[in-house]
Amino acid sequence: MSFRPYQQEVIEKIIEKMDRLVVMATGSGKSLCYQVPLLVVKKTGIVVSPLISLMQDQVMALKQRGIKAEYLSSAHKDYTIQEWGHDFRVEYKQLDKLRGVLLDVPYAGLTATATEKVRFDITNSLKMNNPYIVVGSFDRPNLFYGVKQFNRGQYFIDELVEEIPKEVANGSTIIYCTTIKDVEQIYKSVMNVGINAGMYHGQMDGKSREESHRLFVRDEKQVMVATIAFGMGIDKPNIRKVIHYGCPKNLESYYQESGRCGRDGIASACWLYYTRSDFSKGDYYAADLKSENQKKTVTESLLEAQRYCLTATCRRKFLLEHFGEKFAADRCGNCDNCTVLRQHRDMSKEAFLLLACIHSCKGRWGLNMSIDILRGSRAKKIMEAQYDKLPLHGLGKAYQANWWKALGHQLISLGYLKEFVTDVYRNVSVSSKGEQFLASCRPDYQPPLVLPLVGELAEEETRSAEEFKILAASESEG
Numbered sequence: 001m002s003f004r005p006y007q008q009e010v011i012e013k014i015i016e017k018m019d020r021l022v023v024m025a026t027g028s029g030k031s032l033c034y035q036v037p038l039l040v041v042k043k044t045g046i047v048v049s050p051l052i053s054l055m056q057d058q059v060m061a062l063k064q065r066g067i068k069a070e071y072l073s074s075a076h077k078d079y080t081i082q083e084w085g086h087d088f089r090v091e092y093k094q095l096d097k098l099r100g101v102l103l104d105v106p107y108a109g110l111t112a113t114a115t116e117k118v119r120f121d122i123t124n125s126l127k128m129n130n131p132y133i134v135v136g137s138f139d140r141p142n143l144f145y146g147v148k149q150f151n152r153g154q155y156f157i158d159e160l161v162e163e164i165p166k167e168v169a170n171g172s173t174i175i176y177c178t179t180i181k182d183v184e185q186i187y188k189s190v191m192n193v194g195i196n197a198g199m200y201h202g203q204m205d206g207k208s209r210e211e212s213h214r215l216f217v218r219d220e221k222q223v224m225v226a227t228i229a230f231g232m233g234i235d236k237p238n239i240r241k242v243i244h245y246g247c248p249k250n251l252e253s254y255y256q257e258s259g260r261c262g263r264d265g266i267a268s269a270c271w272l273y274y275t276r277s278d279f280s281k282g283d284y285y286a287a288d289l290k291s292e293n294q295k296k297t298v299t300e301s302l303l304e305a306q307r308y309c310l311t312a313t314c315r316r317k318f319l320l321e322h323f324g325e326k327f328a329a330d331r332c333g334n335c336d337n338c339t340v341l342r343q344h345r346d347m348s349k350e351a352f353l354l355l356a357c358i359h360s361c362k363g364r365w366g367l368n369m370s371i372d373i374l375r376g377s378r379a380k381k382i383m384e385a386q387y388d389k390l391p392l393h394g395l396g397k398a399y400q401a402n403w404w405k406a407l408g409h410q411l412i413s414l415g416y417l418k419e420f421v422t423d424v425y426r427n428v429s430v431s432s433k434g435e436q437f438l439a440s441c442r443p444d445y446q447p448p449l450v451l452p453l454v455g456e457l458a459e460e461e462t463r464s465a466e467e468f469k470i471l472a473a474s475e476s477e478g
């Protein structure tokens with residue numbers, strides 16, 4: 001066996017008793033970096049893990065190789081660290097106390113998703129002494145990334161189940177759900193079509209979870225339907241598909257969970273299915289949080305996950321840049337946005353209306369307000385602000401609200417609009433690029449703005465575009 005990038009140097013440094021911080025992609029082989037030094041120096045190591053399933057997985061794999069290992073876990077609760085991306089886990093901050101007990105023992109922090117701020121927090125909180133820091137690429141080139149919009153209901157579940165390979169030889173699949181109720185429903189549907197599936201969530205007792213995990217790892221269950229309790233650290237080489245049924249709360253979780261896919265390096269796919277209501281769960285996620293700052297962070301993180309779902313540009317580039325890694329090309333050629341041929345259309349007129357309306361609202365509202373104005377709403381808040389008097393009021397009736405939202409999100413992802421969080425509210429304003437576009441427009445002329453028809457923009461496109469043309473013509477005649 002030869003080492004993978006960084007492994008040898010990291011192993012050597014720990015043997016030299018240097019503290020280390022290792023940030024390497026999912027599936028890149030971080031475990032070896034702390035396991036091998038212990039075997040070489042023949043000493044016991046303490047591994048602190050954030051998830052019970054991760055401990056089970058590691059202990060199981062070590063025992064299979066004849067290495068003595070045990071785990072101690074909290075009795076009932078499955079800890080997850082969704083906040084990993086923005087804040088270093090509070091309990092982990094206490095690990096520096098071990099410094100006074102375990103003298104002359106090197107510390108190693110290993111993660112797949114730490115941003116620069118979190119790296120600093122880790123080395124600081126663990127009082128790392130002149131740590132050796134390794135930051136590898138986050139890219140997983142063999143993974144295909146794709147996103148689809150869905151509407152809740154049995155019809156969609158049947159469609160989703162159809163996409164699961166029926167042959168065990170085709171590898172296994174994980175379906176991540178956002179609620180236990182969804183896990184149970186999808187599990188039932190998968191079993192109904194004769195696919196041998198397992199289930200894993202935090203309300204199952206420890207024994208059933210362990211059994212379910214074991215059967216999946218041994219290929220006795222072909223599909224695992226799970227909440228994110230079955231997440232980080234699951235190391236099964238032949239997972240060919242990771243499906244997210246519902247948008248995750250943040251991209252750190254998404255990267256970790258989708259990172260279970262294709263760990264043997266063979267081409268595999270990560271599909272994320274979102275439904276629009278997923279994006280309004282920010283309040284729910286933030287409900288238990290005390291500080292305004294934490295609430296804002298959760299809202300912003302969900303917003304970033306929403307942007308990932310709605311972007312029409314390269315998904316890999318988007319993900320990598322989220323983690324602060326520059327991806328030189330504009331297209332990776334291995335995501336839906338880079339490979340699917342999409343219809344395009346000149347949306348200059350519609351973009352002009354939306355930008356002009358948002359401009360009139362002066363960044364004081366979210367996207368929905370401008371859409372309501374364009375669609376001619378006479379709701380109280382519109383009348384109170386006298387937005388019904390704007391010349392744009394009602395000019396966008398021909399399109400559904402969701403169509404306008406999809407256009408708005410495209411304009412955000414292309415930099416014509418900026419969405420930002422104030423308190424916990426999401427406001428939208430016109431960016432300088434959008435201002436430039438507006439400056440080049442007149443009511444009867446807009447320079448071409450050709451956009452791909454993604455998601456809801458593609459739906460009802462022909463009918464609405466025709467109606468819009470008729471409406472626009474009658475407005476200009478009148």
Ligand SMILES: Nc1ncnc2c1ncn2[C@@H]1O[C@H](COP(=O)(O)OP(=O)(O)OP(=O)(O)O)[C@@H](O)[C@H]1O
Nearest residue numbers: 002003004026027028029030031032112233235259
């Ligand atoms: N040098 C190597 N040669 C071959 N296989 C390796 C090597 N290093 C690690 N692996 C294998 O790669 C897989 C992924 O390794 P590991 O579980 O340590 O990844 P990780 O970096 O901890 O990922 P994650 O952050 O996603 O949990 C494992 O199956 C491991 O056995």
